[in-house]
Amino acid sequence: MTHPEKPTTDVLELFYTKKLVKVCAPMVRYSKLQFRNLVSQYCDLTFTPMILADSFCKSNKARSNEFTTNLIDTPVITQFAANTVHDFVGASYMVAPYCDGVDLNCGCPQRWARDMNLGCQMLKDPQKIFELVRECRNRIAKPFTISVKTRIQQDDRESVKVCQALEKCGVSFMTIHARTPDNNSGSIKEESLKLIVDSVNVPVIGNGGVVSLDGCYDLQEKTGVKGVMVANALLSNPLLFAGSKSTSLECVQEWLDICYNSTLTLETYDETVCRGTIPERPPNLTFQCFHHHLVFMLDKVFTRRQKKIFNNLTCFKDALEFLDNTFGLRPQLFTREQFMNSVPLQPQYEGREWVYKELKPFEDSKMHVKDFIEYDYEESKGKLFMDKCKELEGDSGCDWTEMFFEKD
Numbered sequence: 200m201t202h203p204e205k206p207t208t209d210v211l212e213l214f215y216t217k218k219l220v221k222v223c224a225p226m227v228r229y230s231k232l233q234f235r236n237l238v239s240q241y242c243d244l245t246f247t248p249m250i251l252a253d254s255f256c257k258s259n260k261a262r263s264n265e266f267t268t269n270l271i272d273t274p275v276i277t278q279f280a281a282n283t284v285h286d287f288v289g290a291s292y293m294v295a296p297y298c299d300g301v302d303l304n305c306g307c308p309q310r311w312a313r314d315m316n317l318g319c320q321m322l323k324d325p326q327k328i329f330e331l332v333r334e335c336r337n338r339i340a341k342p343f344t345i346s347v348k349t350r351i352q353q354d355d356r357e358s359v360k361v362c363q364a365l366e367k368c369g370v371s372f373m374t375i376h377a378r379t380p381d382n383n384s385g386s387i388k389e390e391s392l393k394l395i396v397d398s399v400n401v402p403v404i405g406n407g408g409v410v411s412l413d414g415c416y417d418l419q420e421k422t423g424v425k426g427v428m429v430a431n432a433l434l435s436n437p438l439l440f441a442g443s444k445s446t447s448l449e450c451v452q453e454w455l456d457i458c459y460n461s462t463l464t465l466e467t468y469d470e471t472v473c474r475g476t477i478p479e480r481p482p483n484l485t486f487q488c489f490h491h492h493l494v495f496m497l498d499k500v501f502t503r504r505q506k507k508i509f510n511n512l513t514c515f516k517d518a519l520e521f522l523d524n525t526f527g528l529r530p531q532l533f534t535r536e537q538f539m540n541s542v543p544l545q546p547q548y549e550g551r552e553w554v555y556k557e558l559k560p561f562e563d564s565k566m567h568v569k570d571f572i573e574y575d576y577e578e579s580k581g582k583l584f585m586d587k588c589k590e591l592e593g594d595s596g597c598d599w600t601e602m603f604f605e606k607d
């Protein structure tokens with residue numbers, strides 16, 4: 200079942216050996232391999248961004264775009280958005296040798312997800328969720344975990360009913376974002392979270408609004424959660440789980456090193472020309488991913504003027520030059536051992552599609568290749584990044600007129 204080279208971790212064991220399991224949230228665009236490698240030094244469990252299981256099953260391109268991993272990328276949970284057994288179980292079976300568990304997204308509140316009966320829309324028909332979890336558990340052996348990330352509902356009794364039923368279906372653990380689908384910010388409902396924790400026997404990870412390590416312990420004390428998951432605050436401070444109050448320049452240096460080395464191959468690692476530079480279209484890394492993380496990490500470090508320039512850069516060369524001139528930071532080559540551990544693996548999915556094919560109903564097999572859901576997150580800049588840019592709007596010298604498209 201597992202990839203011969205890739206080490207695995209028993210995720211459930213973490214919940215019984217750690218006092219508090221610190222979790223990096225699934226984040227579309229952001230919780231990609233390089234970011235997971237950065238934060239996993241300080242946290243216990245990481246999630247990939249949400250991947251559309253439908254595309255993952257049908258398209259080689261989707262698989263290589265959406266999922267990358269390396270030897271040190273463990274423990275990692277692959278999160279899928281799915282609403283059919285063949286998509287969820289098929290995708291999970293394909294990715295299983297390369298991760299430690301899969302998670303079903305039942306919390307995404309975005310309009311496009313609701314329109315496709317994905318994410319939090321699944322809560323309208325919980326029987327579907329139970330079926331997906333049950334079938335996946337039947338097909339993939341433990342210790343591989345099957346989990347669900349969801350939100351609380353208006354009526355606590357409904358939330359408890361769903362969570363208890365999930366437990367009966369064999370879910371390994373669950374993550375509760377303690378806000379309702381219509382409430383994206385503001386305080387979380389700690390009492391509802393505690394009620395869920397007290398009503399199930401499987402470990403519960405609490406999520407929502409936590410901005411510091413003290414905040415993690417505080418949420419655990421108030422609700423009894425086994426783990427705490429953080430998203431937004433981890434983007435601006437990847438050292439949060441280490442107890443740090445803000446991003447240090449050492450952390451920025453680490454980000455540069457991880458990104459730079461991830462673009463090298465075994466051959467280019469040994470070349471000495473162009474040392475410390477990143478070509479404009481490197482393998483395994485987009486400028487958007489590299490740059491957005493720096494924008495978030497350096498938000499409190501840069502002056503307003505520096506932000507206005509840096510946030511508007513569009514190529515590796517300019518960004519690297521800016522960081523060198525401003526802080527004297529330049530990407531450094533990993534030692535050979537570090538490098539070998541960080542090289543992205545080439546997952547082999549051949550021979551693992553049979554579960555998907557076996558489960559797929561006959562009428563679905565008539566679909567054309569183009570019918571699967573194609574969602575390219577790199578096409579848009581993302582709301583979070585554009586919000587940062589908007590904060591600086593109105594000042595002269597920057598052109599913020601570029602239009603962007605966020606599916607919501």
Ligand SMILES: Cc1cc2nc3c(=O)[nH]c(=O)nc-3n(C[C@H](O)[C@H](O)[C@H](O)COP(=O)(O)O)c2cc1C
Nearest residue numbers: 224225226227248249304376407408409429430431
């Ligand atoms: C940029 C971004 C992308 C996100 N993508 C996902 C995702 O792919 N899957 C998911 O379940 N939640 C996603 N979320 C929601 C977070 O995982 C988390 O539940 C939410 O942000 C609340 O946690 P926080 O208050 O610590 O940010 C995303 C959040 C952000 C900010």
